[in-house]
Amino acid sequence: MDVEMHLESMDLGETIVRGNNATNQSRAKAMIFLRHHINEGLKMEYLTVKNPHDWWNKLKERYDHLKLIVLPKARSNWHNLRLQDFKSVTKYNSAMFMITSQLNLCGENITDGDMMEKTFSIFHASNVILQQQYRERGFGTYSDLIVPAHPLKRMRYNLLIQAAETTKAGEMAEAKDMTVPSLVEIMAKDHISP
Template sequence: MTRHMNESFQLEYLNEEDPRRLWVSLEERFGIARDSLLPDLEVRWHNLCFCDLKSVLGCKLEALRIKSLMDSCGKDITDAMLIERTLSTFPVSALMVAMNYQIEVNTRRITRFHMLIGAMSIAKKTTSW
């Protein structure tokens, strides 16, 4: 396990032969980093706004980046939460579009975040919001 570590960490943990003890040592040292990231990630999540991003792909990437980081911190973000965050932050000029997507979600035609992003990508290519 140590051969996959940064060279300076390899030297620091060189004498640690038991993988379990190495894992515990690393967890003690870096476990707090997750706790310090969570407040910033929650702020980023609450400030995530579809209308601030340049494209549908940008929205998808930023939402999934925040989701994966929050998952690593032990906080789960579901597809329903991703869909709700995306639809609730549409620009005012596209509220009718957002309402149409909300109808699709309510009728269970769109159940996953990737389905919403796919539909939005297709619609964005054919219309201008």
């Protein structure tokens, strides 16, 4: 994927596409780039290949099966991903993005919605009401959910006001102290540092 992007940035992306109309000079530049950045053993193995498209296809044939190895592991990692298995939100977030990148690379389309649903689904059982409140908040992206920011503070304030309005006059003092914890605070409760 990096090679494709780099070739594209050099205006050589068409050299590895079937039926391309690349000039000989473009093909030569692409071959120089590919040979410069490939393992010495592979360079010797494909020494006689002169066309970047042919070389690209030979490498794809040789290594495309890796998706068959990566995909089941990435699916398993996705299935077993749990917030409480990480010491920090940052580490959870890194694992989330690594797994989704692997799944996307293998052709599985993981959206922000999928990542948010995964995060909601791993809330601790004691936080079901909080999970529902987060769902109702309608976060647009995974980043909005995972990063405690101003919208979350507004949500906590609105919930505090709603609680205060529905509380009897004698219980108003208790309602003042009521807050909805942030995702980071929930993780801290479950002994996960932010």
